Amino acid sequence: MSQTIFHPSRSSRAFWGTCGVLVVLVLTGLFAAHHMESAGHWVTGMTNRVVWGMPHVFAVFLIVTASGALNVASIASVFGRSDYKSLSRLSGLLAAALLIGGLSVLVLDLGRPDRLIVAMTHYNFRSIFAWNIFLYTGFLGIVVVYLWMMFEPRMNRFVTRVGTLAFAWRIILTTGTGSIFGFLVARETFSSALLAPMFIAMSLSFGTAVTLLLGALVFRLKGENLPAELTGKLARLLGYFVLSVSLFVAVSHLTHLYSAGHQGIERFLLIDGRPYSLLFWIGQVLLGTLVPAVLLLSDRFKHAVSVPLGALLVVIGGLAQLYVLIIGGQAYPMSIVSGFSESSTFFDGVIAMYRPSLPEWGLGVGGMALAALIFLVGTRVLPFLPVPTPDQPRA
Amino acid sequence: MTRLMNCPDPSPAAPARRTFFTQAGVGVALLALAPGVRLVDLARARAEDEPVTSANRWGLLIDTDKCQSGCDECVSACNEEHGIVGHGRPETDAQWIRKVDLKDDQTGHELSIPVLCQHCEEPPCVDVCPTGASFRRDDGIVLVDKHICIGCRYCMMACPFQARSFIHEELTGQRTHAPRGKGTVESCTLCVHRVDKGEQPACVEACHREGHDALVFGDLNDAEDQLTKLTRASATRELRPELKLNTSVRYTRF
Structure with missing residues (x-):
């Protein structure tokens, strides 16, 4: 089997122009974070009722996606599919970049981001959040070692072992992220063991989608296309991942609908709780599941734009799904006294209003841009990109 | 007489x-x-160098028959005691104790109860706090260490009673006995600064001053304490009993 040759991205006007746009978005995100911290969180849409808002939607999306972005590397080194090997390095870089982007958003949204060192030195091991700090930093460390094994020919023989560790670690990481919500026993929308496997399925789906999108971008910037055969395989895989997420979503809602105590929240999320019900049916189900599933799996829709469009819709659907889950789940009132209607000056018993503010959008989009920027600059600095084989068409 | x-x-x-x-x-x-x-x-009262022990378990009994609808003296007293001032933004202003009006869905019976941190024996806020800033003293009082709270708000997500507030903006008029900080989470301290001096929480005093006596503070571990006697004499309930948190705040007559 021929050895794949790798090289860095080519310096071009398009490459640096794209980086420039991303830098502007990152700076906007930093400015937004600074504004939120100096003025206080009252300038955001978050309140004492909706305590986690738009930044958390983006942060959770990026963290979950980071885990899934390692799919290609795992398929190559854990499941022995050597045809995926040419994109393994990119896969590792993307995973690290997305995680850094997500964690940046999470940290910059803290009430006291200046106390990050406290989070690194004080641990409560009963907290799944504390465990996640280890899982995230550990994942970064493992991915760096994984990349080293891939880059250094003398270390190549360890790739399978480190890849297996990374694969196991990322499954645990996504389980941990899902459990941040699943362990919230007091909140009926979240408290569920199903969230952990659902988050794993989400990570596989979102991660593959972002790999296809950013992979296509970085290849396009050097005047090439993603290898067509791999793109086709990944697109098909993405289609199945999308369906697997929809299965978990369906089972989760059906389980809730079966329980009398959960019918209120289900009615809210699925029927009359706008904008959440609209986001669910149009954003998550139609645009995020049905259309991409058809685009990616049906042979009748084979077209040059089918795969990037399908992947983009999966990303949009994923963000909608997390918005409905995280914010919709908080907006619905939590019953304190069962069997009683409640009202108070603290908004007991009413649907909480939440409108994401500009700083929140700025911070969230800034995190996405940071991930993309690290990814692009990484490909420029080190040889992450495979040299095209002679039969590969140029863009 | x-x-x-x-x-x-x-x-x-x-x-x-x-x-x-x-x-x-x-x-x-x-x-x-x-x-x-x-x-x-x-x-x-406890000497300053005397450690807090589990010999005491401070608690509160709320008589819902005596708690008057429309009266919020306990809320005002708490705000005054801890320097809690609103900014005219009720969705982000802090509330350590609030009056919740209840209406029975079946019978239409109405009542009003104060809701505050329930000082659970198994507090979910303490379980989830990544840094250990949320903690429970041996005497049952649940507090937030403002020095190591990073403002992640996971405790607010976990609290079953929505009893915690995040400080969304700059504070003024702070009290030396109740330090607070922008970007951190806070909740009822059961007036720990008073309890340690052997005094009653401000809300209990205010309710007594108004002549309602709906709030009784005491030591649940002391068989001779008025609170313990009252909780033994009548049926009490905790909020969200399905969670089995064994709260130190109990409600009676509803």
């Missing part, structure tokens, strides 16, 4: 004499009891 005054007395001078003895009796009783009450308070 009312019963005494209603007793028939044939003597014409009796009313004046009776009033005198009654008032004198009340005075003597107050003089005799006041130091005793004070002594009880002092006995509960």
